[in-house]
Every structure is written in C-alpha cells, then in structure tokens.
Amino acid sequence: MAIPSFFLTVLTLSLSVVLAAGTSTFQDFCVADPQEKGNGLACKDPKLVEANDFFFSGLHIAGNTTNPVGSKVTPVFVSQLPGLNTLDISIARIDYAPKGINPPHTHPRATEVLTVLEGTLEVGFVTSNPENRHLRKVLQKGDVFVFPTGLVHYQRNVGYGYAVAIAALSNQNPGVITIANAVFGSTPDIDSDVLAKAFQLDKTTINYLQSKF
Incomplete structure (x- = not known):
C-alpha cells in the first residue's frame, strides 16, 4: 500500500506546482484585482476587464x-x-x-x-x-x-x-533592493557591531552612514 500512496502524493504535488505556475496558460489573461491583497494577486473578473487595465501612459x-x-x-x-x-x-x-x-x-x-x-x-x-x-x-x-x-x-x-x-x-x-538603503537604512537599524565587522569600519563611521539613510 505504501507505493501507491507515494505515487499519489507525488502526482498531487506535481499537479499543484503546474497549476500554481501555469495560471496564464489556462486563460487569456489574469488582470490583477486591486481589491485583493497577499502573496500573489487574484484575477479580476474577466467580464469587468477593460482596455485601461492593459494601458499605461x-x-x-x-x-x-x-x-x-x-x-x-x-x-x-x-x-x-x-x-x-x-x-x-x-x-x-x-x-x-x-x-x-x-x-x-x-x-x-x-x-x-x-x-x-x-x-x-x-x-x-x-x-x-x-x-x-x-x-x-x-x-x-x-x-x-x-x-x-x-x-x-x-x-x-x-x-x-x-x-x-x-x-x-x-x-x-x-x-528592488538598493544596497546602501537596505544595509544602512533598515528599520529598525542593523546593529552597528554587525556592520562594523562586516565593513571593517569603526562604529562612528557606521553611525554616520546610518544617519544618511
């Protein structure tokens, strides 16, 4: 019984990956719905899609x-x-x-x-x-x-x-990750001890750089 269960699990996972990665292959488009939030954007109802959804000026x-x-x-x-x-x-x-x-x-x-x-x-x-x-x-x-x-x-x-x-x-x-902003302008700050060792600089210089961002 273990072997069929294993293959069923693999098949289920494979189908999940294909369906998740291939959304655009099952329909003409998937206009992002601005009302939906989260990791990944839900599709707007195709009946409500307009030309302006594909337009930028x-x-x-x-x-x-x-x-x-x-x-x-x-x-x-x-x-x-x-x-x-x-x-x-x-x-x-x-x-x-x-x-x-x-x-x-x-x-x-x-x-x-x-x-x-x-x-x-x-x-x-x-x-x-x-x-x-x-x-x-x-x-x-x-x-x-x-x-x-x-x-x-x-x-x-x-x-x-x-x-x-x-x-x-x-x-x-x-x-986009801008290096200087990310390293010296994070919220809260990365501890100056970490940055001083990483960049081989003194803490005064690190504090100055953090103040710039």
Missing part, C-alpha cells in the same frame, strides 16, 4: 533627477499596470542627470535588459562569491546590456548631458 515624461543620486526610475510594474499580472514581464524608464547614478542594487526576481535611448552610460554588475568579478561596459545610444537575476548592478552617466534608458525585466514585480 507616462514613459515619455522625463523623471525628476534633482536628488542625491541624480537619477529617477519610473516603473511600469504590475502595481502600475494590472494587465501585466502573470505575464512575467515589466518595464521601467530611467533618467540620469549629468554624473548621476542608479546606485548598486539587485532585482531578486528578474533579469534586466537595459537599452540606452540617449546619452552615455557606464554599466556594471558583480558576480557572486567567491569570485566577485566586476564586469562593466560603457554604452552609447542604442546599446543593450543584460544584468542577470539577483546580481548587484548599477549605471552611471559618464556623458556630458542627460541620459535616458529603458529597462525590460522578466517579472511583473521584479523587486
């Missing part, structure tokens, strides 16, 4: 780069465009002031493909431990660069004017 508008890092990301994720739900894709516009940066960050759930629309950008990412190789490239208008899922990456405007790029991401909700 605003990527032609330059972002405000008057901030400490000199860049502005305008996301079009599932929270801005409900029709992206279950489609595993999203997009963002990034504006850079002269010498502006998009600080080192990761997307835990997505690969990013960056296309330069205007200006000159230095881009780079760092491979995982223990190599921690820094791969970087200077991009011109029309150039494309890919940042693999989860790796720390950044962009910097090395031209003389403003720069603009479009990022396509392989998830409707890719997530």
Whole structure:
C-alpha cells in the first residue's frame, strides 16, 4: 500500500506546482484585482476587464533627477499596470542627470535588459562569491546590456548631458533592493557591531552612514 500512496502524493504535488505556475496558460489573461491583497494577486473578473487595465501612459515624461543620486526610475510594474499580472514581464524608464547614478542594487526576481535611448552610460554588475568579478561596459545610444537575476548592478552617466534608458525585466514585480538603503537604512537599524565587522569600519563611521539613510 505504501507505493501507491507515494505515487499519489507525488502526482498531487506535481499537479499543484503546474497549476500554481501555469495560471496564464489556462486563460487569456489574469488582470490583477486591486481589491485583493497577499502573496500573489487574484484575477479580476474577466467580464469587468477593460482596455485601461492593459494601458499605461507616462514613459515619455522625463523623471525628476534633482536628488542625491541624480537619477529617477519610473516603473511600469504590475502595481502600475494590472494587465501585466502573470505575464512575467515589466518595464521601467530611467533618467540620469549629468554624473548621476542608479546606485548598486539587485532585482531578486528578474533579469534586466537595459537599452540606452540617449546619452552615455557606464554599466556594471558583480558576480557572486567567491569570485566577485566586476564586469562593466560603457554604452552609447542604442546599446543593450543584460544584468542577470539577483546580481548587484548599477549605471552611471559618464556623458556630458542627460541620459535616458529603458529597462525590460522578466517579472511583473521584479523587486528592488538598493544596497546602501537596505544595509544602512533598515528599520529598525542593523546593529552597528554587525556592520562594523562586516565593513571593517569603526562604529562612528557606521553611525554616520546610518544617519544618511
């Protein structure tokens, strides 16, 4: 009796994974219902879906780069465009002031493909431990660069004017973890003893960095 029970369990688990991962293959779309909350977005009643659920306007508008890092990301994720739900894709516009940066960050759930629309950008990412190789490239208008899922990456405007790029991401909700904000600006703070040892800095410097974020 143990063998049939085992195979029944495996079959049940397999079907559960297929059904959970393949929602979009059983219907035309699954527009996110803004009334539903939780880990995963419920589908809006298809009879109530409208064209505007698949529409976003605003990527032609330059972002405000008057901030400490000199860049502005305008996301079009599932929270801005409900029709992206279950489609595993999203997009963002990034504006850079002269010498502006998009600080080192990761997307835990997505690969990013960056296309330069205007200006000159230095881009780079760092491979995982223990190599921690820094791969970087200077991009011109029309150039494309890919940042693999989860790796720390950044962009910097090395031209003389403003720069603009479009990022396509392989998830409707890719997530963003900006390294400095996460480490020095968490709530509550990470204990200064931990950060002092991790960064090989004294506590005064750590406290100063935490005050900046």
